[in-house]
Amino acid sequence: MRLLVTGACGYKGSVLVPKLLALGHQVVAFDIQWFGNFLTPQAGLTVVRGDVREVETIDLRGVDAIIHLASVANDPCGDLDPKVTWEISALATMRLADKAVRQGVRRFIYASSGSVYGVKSELQVTEELELAPITEYNKTKMVAERVLLSYASELAVQIVRPATVCGLSPRMRLDVSVNMLTMQALTNGRITVFGGDQVRPNIHIDDITDLYLYLLEHEDIVGVFNAGFENLSIGDIAERVARVVPSEIVVTPSNDPRSYRVNSDRLLATGFRPRKTVDDAIGEIVAAVRSGALKQDDRWYNLRWMQKGMAR
Numbered sequence: 001m002r003l004l005v006t007g008a009c010g011y012k013g014s015v016l017v018p019k020l021l022a023l024g025h026q027v028v029a030f031d032i033q034w035f036g037n038f039l040t041p042q043a044g045l046t047v048v049r050g051d052v053r054e055v056e057t058i059d060l061r062g063v064d065a066i067i068h069l070a071s072v073a074n075d076p077c078g079d080l081d082p083k084v085t086w087e088i089s090a091l092a093t094m095r096l097a098d099k100a101v102r103q104g105v106r107r108f109i110y111a112s113s114g115s116v117y118g119v120k121s122e123l124q125v126t127e128e129l130e131l132a133p134i135t136e137y138n139k140t141k142m143v144a145e146r147v148l149l150s151y152a153s154e155l156a157v158q159i160v161r162p163a164t165v166c167g168l169s170p171r172m173r174l175d176v177s178v179n180m181l182t183m184q185a186l187t188n189g190r191i192t193v194f195g196g197d198q199v200r201p202n203i204h205i206d207d208i209t210d211l212y213l214y215l216l217e218h219e220d221i222v223g224v225f226n227a228g229f230e231n232l233s234i235g236d237i238a239e240r241v242a243r244v245v246p247s248e249i250v251v252t253p254s255n256d257p258r259s260y261r262v263n264s265d266r267l268l269a270t271g272f273r274p275r276k277t278v279d280d281a282i283g284e285i286v287a288a289v290r291s292g293a294l295k296q297d298d299r300w301y302n303l304r305w306m307q308k309g310m311a312r
């Protein structure tokens with residue numbers, strides 16, 4: 001297939017694109033490259049440095065499917081400039097879907113977020129629950145989902161609400177919980193946990209990227225799917241890290257009330273199975289740091305990089 005992957009140079013995209021190429025797909029990797037480009041040039045890959053807000057610059061001729069990952073990709077970054085966040089994460093998604101329909105693209109896979117649920121008292125968060133997004137980031141994801149679903153009669157729309165992703169990528173992120181706590185243990189011998197009791201779902205980067213491949217293979221699986229397989233408290237994650245990298249765990253008060261267990265039974269019912277765990281991610285990061293393959297860098301922290309004015 002010929003695929004357009006937006007946000008292809010990001011944390012997920014940098015793992016996903018090589019997998020797509022290995023399967024023989026032709027990939028156009030479209031990204032503004034705020035955090036650089038770590039994709040290795042190879043046959044079948046075209047890298048385009050571009051901005052999804054300029055939809056007229058996106059060539060959709062011959063594209064069979066779009067995997068849309070481009071977004072201002074966490075809560076604090078989304079709050080930096082809400083107008084930009086809405087333009088990139090919501091408006092550009094609408095314009096891309098609209099252009100896709102007009103140009104005959106038939107498939108659209110969208111990276112939403114498990115954070116669209118907001119604070120839930122239900123013990124199991126399923127796709128049927130009402131969405132109550134809190135931040136600009138969560139709100140743009142909810143709106144983009146709804147816009148995409150309005151095109152469902154013309155496009156096969158496959159929406160994933162991923163849990164927090166963990167594990168290694170050539171374009172690393174150390175601002176996501178498992179990765180961040182593991183790096184703290186390795187660099188300081190100390191892990192600082194805010195609150196500690198909030199339960200959050202997790203998914204390994206190999207599983208979330210395999211899920212996009214799986215959806216690509218299964219055009220009939222349409223709609224909205226949670227994707228989170230280990231619901232763990234932040235304190236529990238810290239203890240798992242400390243078992244591998246002996247460290248002191250310091251608990252400080254948190255003002256983040258979000259605590260939820262995501263239920264991914266709808267996805268599991270389609271036949272998809274995750275292969276990896278949070279413990280795998282911790283082990284892989286520890287090995288990468290100890291071998292020198294992964295080093296601290298402000299680039300791996302989205303907010304820090306954007307606040308330094310480097311994301312441009």
Ligand SMILES: NC(=O)c1ccc[n+]([C@@H]2O[C@H](COP(=O)([O-])OP(=O)(O)OC[C@H]3O[C@@H](n4cnc5c(N)ncnc54)[C@H](O)[C@@H]3O)[C@@H](O)[C@H]2O)c1
Nearest residue numbers: 007009010011012032033034051052070071073111164165
């Ligand atoms: N990482 C997670 O834990 C997680 C969890 C749930 C959902 N998601 C979603 O998955 C997607 C990918 O996340 P990620 O972790 O790879 O984030 P990331 O920040 O590493 O990647 C996002 C990419 O989008 C690009 N981008 C931003 N604005 C753009 C624009 N205007 N035009 C073109 N490209 C643009 C950036 O340069 C970056 O390479 C995002 O939509 C994110 O919201 C991520």
